[in-house]
Amino acid sequence: MTYLFPTLLTFGLPLLALPVLIHLINLRRRQRVEWAAMDFLLESQKRNKKWVVLRQLLLLLLRTAAIALVVGMLASPVIRPAWAKIFGAGMKHHVLLLDDSYSMTDQWGETSAFEEAKKAIERLLSQSNAADSEQVVTILRFSEAERLSVGSTPEIYQQKLNAKLLESLQEDFAVSHPNESNAGPVDALEAALRMPETAADETRIAYLVSDFRKQQWQEETQLSQLVQRYRAQVSHLRLIQCVGETRDNLAVTRLEPESGIRATGVETWYVVEVANYGDTPANEVTVTVQADRDKLPAIQLGTIEAGEDASQRFRVTYETAGPHQLTASLEPDAVALDNVRYFAAQVPKTIPLLLIDSSPRGDDGYFLETALSPGEKNLAGWSPQIERASFLRQHDQLDQFAAIFLLDVPKLDQTEVDVLEAYVERGGGLGIFLGEQTRRQFYNESLYRDGEGLLPAPLDIPTQLLRDSDSATADVEVSDHPLFSIFSGQRNSFLKLVRVEFYFALLPEWQPEAAQPLAKLRNGAPLIMEKGFGEGRVVMQLCKLSPKSTDLGVWSNWGLNPMFPIYANELAGYLTAAKRQYHLLTSGDVLEVVVPESDYQGEAEIIAPDSAVKPTVIIGEANEQNLTFKSTKPTTSGVWRFDLQPIENREDVAATPTRVIAVNVPRGEGDLHTLQRGDLAELLDGIDYEFLLASSVAEGNQKLAGYPLRDLLFWGLLATLAIEQLVAVAASYHGRVATRRAIA
Known part of the structure; x- marks a missing residue:
């Protein structure tokens, strides 16, 4: 048995002598008076002396017991029940698996899920500290679990539980907040299983303190198996839930350009998406958007049904080259971290394109270059460069181009094919326009290569599109592919004026599942096709680009159609999207910036989104003529900045020494x-565990330290006082009160 306030016993137990002392004093106050009639009473007293003394001793004992019960009640004794022996003797090891994913920021009133978790742990450890055996504590956070290797231990591991540790934990919890990750119970349980095995004299008691979100517990089979395995390693398992109900929550889940960033001065279409994770519709949802320091018009998404999401397109134009950022945010709700999303990128002055033109008079290159860069003022933001096929041998220069176009190229040698495939595999875009020079045998054997090469489909001979004079059907029919989204809903579209006379048919062995057509001719034959290759993409047009006459005749008037410049820009944007890709990082990811070693010095400064955090200076790693700068600390959401130091006398890079990277919390x-x-x-059917709400931990976990006897002592005191009164009346010498009838 232990006492919560043992000091009171020191002062209270001497009070047990008080009834005895009072009894002895009362005996000394009696005076002996001789009286003849007393002889009869003395004789009676002799006959009943034993019973009188017994009643007096019983009364004295009851009064002494009453004082003892009062003292004991104030000292608060605690006794361990018989069932607690399952914890065994020796050291008690409390292992707490604490969920600190950002869903634990779920807030209601003046508290949150994480605050409830901290309170539950503090109460639990305070009660355990009152036990009469050695207690040690291990705290493993979910966000910490993934980084723990085999045999490693968390920061708080087997620390002795005492007043000093409790005070330290309280100080730590006062400034502790959830992590911005989506770390779940799988990582935590796997890390717990990797801990050193239980010692012979150790009793391990595990607690899983979490909000138990469905989204984290979807992998039911794996979780059930992990819990079962861990339960076999511990003496007792308790699951402590920190929330009692589900609250509605909105989240910004997407903020990015539709098809890569565009150049300076060019409109870029962005998409913002909001998810409604609640059980009720969200009405009048408004997204606030800020570009750099300028606030853009708010985006109205209207009503978002429960469990659904909604998106909206909006346009942004950057007037200067260099680093730029966007922020989309919602009104506050249950979880604040997912109410904001960031985007950041380097906006180039122009985007370089490589045009490999083999047409006899250079017509294809002329029409495509004119469509992409129509005048001295480059409103489209493209910088096309026309070269011959031999330029592909300069493979070290290809990565500077965001996309490559093959215009009526008859054939390439194997080195050029290998270089082109490697370029597309790394994320480059390739546009192929066929024509009179195209040698289909080379294309089929070297570029298609039984579906393993760059070409989307094997080519047959050039074929004429037969024309029905009575038919009003347009020659070209486009799909709903993003490449043609700008044409959707067009009235009196100029696409109806496109005339196609000749095109390359496809061999019968082509399977439609291999590469889907993006546009078709009126006879159902494919005209424009796409194929993914590595991290890049290939788009092939089975018709000559130039509208000029050839030995076969005019292939089409597509290059003269007013819609062709729009299509050319959309095609360039689509093909270059991967090369102009921005970083999509989530909290905790490593930040990395790669720059040419010839342009920048070896030191850079990392500036966190939180202005209160001091910048960090890091040293770049030189590798293959590049410098790589990496962050060494866990990242939080926001826009991070790398301030580079250009090498002196390099005016071309001095204007853009800053790189920006956006980091967002994980979706879901x-x-x-x-x-x-x-x-x-x-x-968890078949697994032995105990389930508790965090709010009930104070009551439910008293079993660890034992059962308090204060209430039992209180009721015992009341019973003792009642019996004492009965005995006191029975031991008194007062006669019975006469009734009125007796007096009369």
Whole structure:
């Protein structure tokens, strides 16, 4: 047995002598008076002396017991029940797996899920500290679990539980917040299983303190197996849930350009998307958008149904080259971290394109270059460069181009094919326009290569599109592919004026599943096709680009159509999207910037989104004529900045020494739907565990330190006082009160 306030015993126990002392004093106050009639009473007293003394001793004992019960009640004794022996003797090791993913920021009133978790842990450890055996503590955070290797231990591991540790944990919890990751129970349980095995004299008691979100517990089989394996390693398992109900929550889940960033002065279409994770519709949803320091018109998404998402396109134009950023945010709700999303990128002055033109008079290159860069003022932002096929041998220069176009190229040698494939595999875009010079045998054997090469489909001979004079059907029919989204909804579209006379048919062995057509001719034959290759993409047009006459005749008037410049710009944007890709990083990812070693010095400064955090100076790693700068600390959401130091006398890079990277919280963690107790029981069927709400931990975990006897002592005191009164009356010498009838 232990006492919560043992000091009171020191002062209270001497009070047990008080009834005895009072009894002795009362005996000394009696005076002996001789009286003849007393002889009869003395004789009676002799006959009943034993019973009188017994009643007096019983009364004295009851009064002494009453004082003892008062003292004991104030000292608060605690006794360990018989069932607690399952924890065994020796050291008690409390292992707490603490969920600190950002869904634990779920807030209601003046508290949150994480605050409830911290309170539960503090109460739990305070009660355990009152136990009469050695207690040690291990705290493993979910976000910490993934980084722990085999045999490694968390920061707080097997630390002795005492007043000093409790005070330290309270100080740490006062400034502790959830991590911005979506770390789940799988990583935590796997890390717990990797801990050193239980010692012979150790009793390990595990607690899983979490919000138990459905989104994190979807992998039911794996989780059930992990919990079962871990339960076999511990003496007792408790699941502590920190939330009691599901709250509605909105989250910005997407903010990015539709098809890569565009150059300076060119409109770029962005998409913002909002998800409704709640159980009720969200009305009048408004997204606030800010470009750099300028606030853009708010985006109205209207009503978003429960469990659905909604998106909206908007346009942004940057007037200067260099680093730029966007921020989209919502009104505050249950989870604040997913109410904002960031985007950041380097906006180039122009985007270089390589045009390999083999047409006899250079017509194809002329028409495409004119469509992409119509005048001295480059409103489209493209910088096309026309070269011959031999330029592909300069493979070290190809990566500077965002896309490459093959215009009526008859054939390439194997070195040029290999270089082109490597370029596309690394994320480059390739546009192929066939024509009179195209040698289909080379294309089929070297570029198609039984579906393993760059070409989307094997070519047959050039074929004439037969024309029906009575038919009003347009020659070209486009799909709903993003490449043609700008044409959707057009009235009196100029596409109806496109005339196609000749095109390359496809061999019968081509399978439509291999590469889907993006546009078709009126006879159903493909005209424009796409194929993914590595990280890049290939778009092939089975018709000559130039409208000039050839030995076969005029292939089409597509190059003269007013819609062709629009299509050419969309095609260039689509092909270069991968090369102009921005970083899509989530909290905790490593930040990395790669720059030419010849342009920048070896030091850079990393500036965090939080202005209160001091900048960090890092040294770049030189590798293959490049410098790589990496962050060494966990990242949080926001726009991070790398301030580089250009080498002196390099005016071309001095204007853009800054690189920006946007970091966002992971999608989906804001879904606050929780597992109900019955769902958890079904998931963990057959596993022995105890389920508690964080708010009830104070009551439910008293078993660890034992059962308090204060209430029992209180009721015992009341019973003792009642019996004392009965005995006191029975031991008194007062006669019975006469009734009125007796007096009369």
